[in-house]
Amino acid sequence: MWRVVAYTLPRAKVPRSRVCCLQPAQKGRSLLAGTTAPLVHATQSLSMNLGIQKVEALDTGHFVRVEWEDGSESRYPCVWLRDNCQCPQCFLRSAKARRLLIEDLDVNIVVKEVAVADRRKISITWPDEHASEYEAEWLKKRCFSEEARAEMRENLFLPECQHWGSDLQLPKLPFEEVMYNDESTYKWLCTLKRVGIVLLTGAAARQGELVKLGHRIGFLRLTFYGPTWQVQDKADANNVAYTTGKLCFHTDYPVLQHPPGVQFLHCIKQTAAGGESQVVDGFHVSRMLKKQNPQAYQILTSTAVDYTDIGVDFCDFAVQCKQRIIDVDSRGEAVRINYNNATRDTVFDIPAEKVRPFYAALKEFDDLLNSAEHKFTYKLKPGRKCEEAELCRLLDSHHRLAAKLPIQKRASEPEPAVPPGSLQPLVPSGNFIIRKGDSKMGTGVPSPK
Structure with a gap:
């Protein structure tokens, strides 16, 4: 999803005269019908x-x-240039896809001839006389x-990340504006x-x-909880989220090989206390952990933890998965958190x-x-509706963790009717919270594991 947004919207803001409601999806039609943003990715600050x-x-x-007119220079490996030849034989322009097969690529290839053409392109002749232009x-x-x-990287993946603590100024937007603008x-x-x-x-x-x-x-x-789900106190609950007790900070579904990235939580009815x-x-x-205790950080980024979830809901399910508590990229920076104490298995596949x-x-x-x-x-x-990038609370589920505090009910209070996909104690009626699921963790909110 982020890639589509990065390609489409940052290039041109939508003029107010062209703002419209998105139409129902049609085959071959862009999701952002009605906008003027081109479906291309470009590097704006580089002088093109x-x-x-x-x-x-x-x-x-x-x-x-390549020496540029401003005096700067760039170096390109020949094997990469040959792999990315843009001629019709090597590249299908209608699909923006490579036709050249790796099995046909000589990784030790060198150029036979290279020349400048009109200062706007270079031409290369390869040892087999194949010609390429760039x-x-x-x-x-x-x-x-x-x-x-x-x-x-900035253009393709929007890597900017705002870190926060208890001083978070919760971003707010009107639901209707998001739906139609x-x-x-x-x-x-x-x-x-x-x-x-x-x-x-x-x-x-x-x-709905x-x-x-x-x-x-x-x-x-x-998921095995259905397309959406109803969260409320249940007898013989098959998930700790379906209880009135406190939930510790957790990310949802670490038991899945590919945990969801965004969670929407919609509150229909709220408890009094x-x-x-x-x-x-x-x-x-x-x-903070990496700075405070590098060894602890190394353990959590390298140890595969067993997760399990077994029960009956939308269907019968029994799933197992191994996840590191903190997933990191090639630079050792956290890119996803996989932490749910409730579904951490009793099986632990590491030396004693x-x-x-x-x-x-x-x-x-x-x-x-x-x-x-x-x-x-x-x-x-x-x-x-609170969004944090996951499913109902709009949470970024890969790095925001959520929790909930105990729910207090009067003895005579009936169970609230909460629609599937709602987290009743989470959001006040009429509000959504959305969270991104890579790093935000939460407590205090009944939500599926």
């Missing part, structure tokens, strides 16, 4: 009007050096310098990607609003002597999650 001053082969033909703009965007690669939808998605949690206000306190919101930007993922929700920025806490150090590291991480300076507490009103 630079001409080519000079081109030459280096390292006995294994590299091509536009200056195309080459400039794909420069291998650290600066150019960093800029391309493309600019507001774009703002919502970018905020969700950056902060990990968004509150949508003014939604009707009735069933959550599904409408999901269809606004994509599709809802079917208790049921407050808490969220914490898992990426922020991970950075490594068990206690793991628990010590996990305890330190959990203590940081529960630190007053890191957790943000709120209570939703009926009708709110």
Whole structure:
């Protein structure tokens, strides 16, 4: 989803004259029908009007050096240039897809001839006489310098992440604006990607609003709890979320091989007392742990933890999965949190002597999650949809963790009727909370594991 947003919306803001409601999905039709944003990815700050001053082969033909008119230069490996030949024989332009097979690629290939054509492209002749041409703009965007690669990452993946603690200023947007205004939808998605949690206000306190919101930007993922689910206190609950007790900070569904990335929580009816929700920025806490205790961080980023979930709901299910508590990228930075104490299995597939150090590291991480300076507490009103990038609370589920405080009910209070997909103690009626699921963790809110 983020890739589509990165390609489409950052390039051109939607003029107010072109703002419209998205039409029902049609085959071959862009999701963002009615916008003027082109479906291309470009690097804006790089000057795309630079001409080519000079081109030459280096390292006995294994590299091509391009000197630009502004005096800068770029180096391109010949094997990469041959792999990305743009001619019709090697590249299907209608699909923007490569035709050349790796089995036909010589990884030791060198250029036979290379020349500048009209200062706007280079032409290469390969040893087998195959000819390739590369536009200056195309080459400039794909420069291998650290600066150019960093800029391309920014354009493709919107990596900016805002860390926060108890001082979080919860982002809020009107539900109706997000539903019918493309600019507001774009703002919502970018905020969700950056902060990990968004509150949508003014939604009707009735069933179906959550599904409408999901269809606004994509599709809802079917799980063994159904396409949406109802969260309330149940006898013989098959999930600790379906109880009135406190839930510790957790991310949802670490038992799945691919945990969901966004969670929508819609409150239809709220309890009079208790049921407050808490969220914490898992990426922020991970950075704190890495700084405070590098060894604990190393343990949690390298130890595969067993998760299990067995029961009957939308269907019979019995699933197992191994996840590291903190997933990291090639630079050692956290990219996803997989932590749910309720579904952590009794089976632990590591040597016995490594068990206690793991628990010590996990305890330190959990203590940081529960630190007053890191957790943000709120209570939703009926009708709110809070988005944090996951499913109902609009939470970014990969790095925001959620929790809930105990719910207090009067002895005579009947069970509230909550529609599937709602987290009743989470959001006040008419409000949505949405969270991104990579790093935001929460407590205090009944939600599926």
